[in-house]
Amino acid sequence: MTYETFTVDIDSDGIALVTIDVPGVSMNVWNEALIADFKAFVPELNSNDAIKGAVIASGKKSGFLAGADLNMLGGSKATSMAEAFESAWELNGMLRLMETGGHPAKALLKGTAHAKPVACALTGLALGGGLELALACHYRVCADNPKIQLGLPEVQVGLLPGGGGTQRLPRLSGLQAAGMMIMTGAPANPQAAKAQGFIDEVVPADEVITKAKEWVKANPKAAAPWDKRGYKFPGGAGSMDPRAVPLYMGSSAIALKQSKGNYEAVKAILSCLYEGSMLPMDTALRVESKYFTKLLSGPQSKNMIRTLFINKQAAEKGAARPKDVPPTELKTVGVLGAGLMGSGITHVTAKGGMNVVVLDRSMEEAQKAIAYSQKIVDKGVKRGKMTQEKADAFMARITPTDNYDDLKNVDLIIEAVFERPDIKADVIKKTEAVIGKDVIFASNTSTLPITGLAKNSDRPDQFIGMHFFSPVEKMPLLEIIPGAESGDKALAVALDYNARIRKTPIVVKDVRGFYTNRVFPPYANEAMLMVAEGVKPALIENAAIAMGMPIGPLAVVDETTLQLGYDIMTSTKEEMGDAYVPSGTEGLMDIMVKQVDRRGRRFGGGFYEYADDGSKKLWLGLAEHFPLAEEQPDVEEVKQRLMFIQLIATAQCYHEGVVSDPQSADLGAIFGWGFAPWTGGPMSHIDTMGVDNFVRLADNLAQKYGERFKPPMSFREKADAGESFYKAA
Numbered sequence: 001m002t003y004e005t006f007t008v009d010i011d012s013d014g015i016a017l018v019t020i021d022v023p024g025v026s027m028n029v030w031n032e033a034l035i036a037d038f039k040a041f042v043p044e045l046n047s048n049d050a051i052k053g054a055v056i057a058s059g060k061k062s063g064f065l066a067g068a069d070l071n072m073l074g075g076s077k078a079t080s081m082a083e084a085f086e087s088a089w090e091l092n093g094m095l096r097l098m099e100t101g102g103h104p105a106k107a108l109l110k111g112t113a114h115a116k117p118v119a120c121a122l123t124g125l126a127l128g129g130g131l132e133l134a135l136a137c138h139y140r141v142c143a144d145n146p147k148i149q150l151g152l153p154e155v156q157v158g159l160l161p162g163g164g165g166t167q168r169l170p171r172l173s174g175l176q177a178a179g180m181m182i183m184t185g186a187p188a189n190p191q192a193a194k195a196q197g198f199i200d201e202v203v204p205a206d207e208v209i210t211k212a213k214e215w216v217k218a219n220p221k222a223a224a225p226w227d228k229r230g231y232k233f234p235g236g237a238g239s240m241d242p243r244a245v246p247l248y249m250g251s252s253a254i255a256l257k258q259s260k261g262n263y264e265a266v267k268a269i270l271s272c273l274y275e276g277s278m279l280p281m282d283t284a285l286r287v288e289s290k291y292f293t294k295l296l297s298g299p300q301s302k303n304m305i306r307t308l309f310i311n312k313q314a315a316e317k318g319a320a321r322p323k324d325v326p327p328t329e330l331k332t333v334g335v336l337g338a339g340l341m342g343s344g345i346t347h348v349t350a351k352g353g354m355n356v357v358v359l360d361r362s363m364e365e366a367q368k369a370i371a372y373s374q375k376i377v378d379k380g381v382k383r384g385k386m387t388q389e390k391a392d393a394f395m396a397r398i399t400p401t402d403n404y405d406d407l408k409n410v411d412l413i414i415e416a417v418f419e420r421p422d423i424k425a426d427v428i429k430k431t432e433a434v435i436g437k438d439v440i441f442a443s444n445t446s447t448l449p450i451t452g453l454a455k456n457s458d459r460p461d462q463f464i465g466m467h468f469f470s471p472v473e474k475m476p477l478l479e480i481i482p483g484a485e486s487g488d489k490a491l492a493v494a495l496d497y498n499a500r501i502r503k504t505p506i507v508v509k510d511v512r513g514f515y516t517n518r519v520f521p522p523y524a525n526e527a528m529l530m531v532a533e534g535v536k537p538a539l540i541e542n543a544a545i546a547m548g549m550p551i552g553p554l555a556v557v558d559e560t561t562l563q564l565g566y567d568i569m570t571s572t573k574e575e576m577g578d579a580y581v582p583s584g585t586e587g588l589m590d591i592m593v594k595q596v597d598r599r600g601r602r603f604g605g606g607f608y609e610y611a612d613d614g615s616k617k618l619w620l621g622l623a624e625h626f627p628l629a630e631e632q633p634d635v636e637e638v639k640q641r642l643m644f645i646q647l648i649a650t651a652q653c654y655h656e657g658v659v660s661d662p663q664s665a666d667l668g669a670i671f672g673w674g675f676a677p678w679t680g681g682p683m684s685h686i687d688t689m690g691v692d693n694f695v696r697l698a699d700n701l702a703q704k705y706g707e708r709f710k711p712p713m714s715f716r717e718k719a720d721a722g723e724s725f726y727k728a729a
Helices: 032-047 070-074 081-100 105-110 129-136 165-173 175-184 190-196 205-218 245-259 264-276 281-297 299-316 340-351 363-382 388-396 421-432 450-454 488-501 516-533 537-547 553-560 562-579 586-595 635-655 662-673 682-689 691-705 713-721
Strands: 006-010 015-020 053-058 118-122 139-143 201-203 332-336 355-359 398-401 412-415 440-443 463-467 477-482 504-507 608-610 616-618
Touching: 006 032, 015 032, 015 205, 032 081, 053 205, 070 299, 081 129, 081 281, 118 129, 118 205, 129 165, 139 190, 139 205, 165 175, 165 264, 165 281, 175 245, 175 264, 190 201, 201 205, 245 264, 264 281, 264 299, 281 299, 299 504, 299 662, 299 682, 332 340, 332 421, 340 355, 340 363, 340 388, 340 488, 355 363, 363 388, 363 398, 388 398, 412 421, 421 440, 421 450, 440 488, 450 463, 463 488, 477 488, 477 662, 488 504, 504 662, 516 537, 516 553, 516 562, 516 586, 516 635, 516 662, 537 553, 537 616, 537 635, 553 562, 553 608, 562 586, 635 662, 635 682, 635 691, 635 713, 662 682, 682 691, 691 713
Parallel strands: 015 053, 053 118, 118 139, 139 201, 332 355, 332 412, 355 398, 412 440, 440 463, 477 504
Antiparallel strands: 006 015, 463 477, 608 616
């Protein structure tokens, strides 16, 4: 037989080498074609006397197999739960058929039947369904390369391993090690995997297939450990084993601490581990498929798959790029300003393989960008993540200068000087005097409108905004902001550059604060309003973390500094005059910044006190200036205020066209300020709760706390029409 997604070569010993090479993709994945081919191959393997056993390998240098195609999962067309279950069971049942050779488990246990030996030859990463294929083989040989990742990351998109991972891994590694690996999604390297018992041999890469074939030849009668009489779970399992009971209790507590009860997948994984450990394998696998079906059919995994994989991938591949503009080859980028942001931009640009000319007002200032990158690459060398040779080559790509003439041959300019219009105007004019006529000029600004800055340019059609986040080398989002006169080429080049630095880009409207800085400040303000009202600061912080935010809002304000917030508030007041609408935090900001000098972490402290060892605790002096109220709200009320203020601000941005589609709003929220990933983003969350329910709850909050919670009119109209935003999009 011939197959579309792999080749089968049978050697003189009757061992079939199955080399997976899914066409049209850079990485092997379980898609419909590969599943169909395996469904045809497994019965052939079991029944063809000419095949004595098999070795499964990859024909791609990128790795073995990266799991299921999430586009396929996200686009499931099942019309009933029964149909969804059968679809979920397809891979699970097929792998079990390969594992048993098609024989009943009872016959295997009695030793009256056996499967043909199947070994897996891993020379690259095996994740998700890729590792599950390996686990369903009778023997696993892996290349001795510490960079190879072996893991089950499904929890990160709201799912659990649906190809036997929750059952085979615990039976090889024990419940505790397997449970931690599955619930966190963290991968292991080959040596760690061997120590945990789910890799059998670690050998040099060029020996992997040979060793796998040797094992197959030496073991003509195969059965998985759990299909042999006398098998017992490593470390204990089942409801009555005294070694296992504390594990179930402890793992539940740890899982709740990490997930805050927000992730349905974590609860389902715990159920699979507990129930499956008490059942024979065939039944346990069907239990796994039941929970997998439940998750896949629910809104949480759909939202997470859509935002964190499908839409993220589309954005990173340049979905917003004008199609008729040819790609621009970016060899050298000029960066203006070697401060914190300019140095970070310099680093990610060099990391993207481009040369960088970084300019500042003096060579001493420009050298700060060199020191910034040197510190990062030195750390990489020290930790073994980078060779000294590569580190030296990296640093050689960066050229500091204080001379504008050195910018004459760059292919793109990114300006990152102080957030003052006069300073930016000066560098725009000086730079345009020397750069090529077709070079795009991008301004990194977090608040200043691009159209206003472009008035200082002789070529406003080639001027665009790029809003990076700090620290640039760690933050994944890039906001791209076309001005009123920005042309298609400016947008195309910005996205070409983004493809090199591998950020998640969103294109947003040119308004003050753009998108993320229109939504995050109301969230921070709501936390500060609660402090001023006398709500316990610890309650505010813990409610935010319980809601799924990475850290509390007061801690974030300390990082961004109250001084910055005060300066923005002051400049906005001056600019808007009588039109300025108070936020309610003005008194608190004045006390913290002017009266008690608690201006943020880098100024010595803000809402928190910071110790030399990096630890922090809430500043005890807060209660002196903002006395605690006698009656405190419950945590759900605080969570609702913190959640809805973000949802309302996002809704307002969508209403005003600051973001033109729900996917950009969701991507910007999760990757910009850490909005709770389990929701799929604010627009996904609004759709999931129902737009009508969102409007009703928002109105209730507005009645209780103020007009800032009132939803925009377009959301009321959507609620009245019974529509959702993603369906409309």
